[in-house]
Amino acid sequence: KAGVTQTPRYLIKTRGQQVTLSCSPISGHRSVSWYQQTPGQGLQFLFEYFSETQRNKGNFPGRFSGRQFSNSRSEMNVSTLELGDSALYLCASSLPGGSSYNEQFFGPGTRLTVL
Amino acid sequence: AQSVSQHNHHVILSEAASLELGCNYSYGGTVNLFWYVQYPGQHLQLLLKYFSGDPLVKGIKGFEAEFIKSKFSFNLRKPSVQWSDTAEYFCAVRANAGKSTFGDGTTLTVKP
Numbered sequence: 001k002a003g004v005t006q007t008p009r010y011l012i013k014t015r016g017q018q019v020t021l022s023c024s025p026i027s028g029h030r031s032v033s034w035y036q037q038t039p040g041q042g043l044q045f046l047f048e049y050f051s052e053t054q055r056n057k058g059n060f061p062g063r064f065s066g067r068q069f070s071n072s073r074s075e076m077n078v079s080t081l082e083l084g085d086s087a088l089y090l091c092a093s094s095l096p097g098g099s100s101y102n103e104q105f106f107g108p109g110t111r112l113t114v115l
Numbered sequence: 116a117q118s119v120s121q122h123n124h125h126v127i128l129s130e131a132a133s134l135e136l137g138c139n140y141s142y143g144g145t146v147n148l149f150w151y152v153q154y155p156g157q158h159l160q161l162l163l164k165y166f167s168g169d170p171l172v173k174g175i176k177g178f179e180a181e182f183i184k185s186k187f188s189f190n191l192r193k194p195s196v197q198w199s200d201t202a203e204y205f206c207a208v209r210a211n212a213g214k215s216t217f218g219d220g221t222t223l224t225v226k227p
Contacts, residue, residue, distance in 0.1 A: 003158075004158075033214065033215070035215075035217075042217055042218070042219040042220060043205065043207075043217035043220075044217075045214050045215065045216065048214055056211050056214040058214070090159065092159075092215075103149075103161050103164065104161075104215060105161075106151075106158050106159040106160075107158065108158050109158075
């Protein structure tokens with residue numbers, strides 16, 4: 001079974017631009033969560049989608065948004081990029097029930113650098 | 116709100132030494148507990164998890180963890196570490212589906 005895939009793997013953008021990151025979950029998984037990983041803040045939860053609906057949201061500004069498609073693939077978008085948005089963005093998927101005791105499988109991440 | 120505290124930021128051990136990484140969490144209700152590992156250049160992987168039942172859980176690669184409810188702790192242990200255990204280790208709690216709260220991570224360096 002293929003794992004969680006994320007594209008692109010690396011991105012370089014400048015301040016003020018916007019960016020869209022993509023995540024394809026493991027086949028059959030319907031819950032997709034996004035995390036931001038930085039050396040200073042660690043792993044922080046952005047949001048979670050389940051069956052095309054945002055089910056949970058972290059404490060990030062409205063510049064961070066996401067969506068999920070009917071095939072469970074998910075995208076996240078960051079508008080008006082700031083230097084502090086430079087991070088590794090991780091996507092995780094879990095089993096169809098999306099229950100809190102289901103293991104989350106993580107992708108390799110997208111490394112975003114904002115100049 | 117959930118929070119997770121990992122006490123050790125960087126641990127350095129020699130091969131065959133015993134390992135214990137501390138993890139304490141804060142949450143008033145029922146939580147599910149996880150330890151993840153991130154080897155250099157690799158994805159986050161699940162080491163072990165606790166949902167209910169026996170508070171001593173065993174994971175992959177000889178790791179185990181003990182859930183002590185009264186102390187809100189979920190410490191990770193391994194009796195004898197190997198050089199290949201060099202990695203970053205994250206404790207996580209999950210009360211809501213899809214949302215995990217992670218600790219800051221502990222970098223383990225094992226000297227051969």
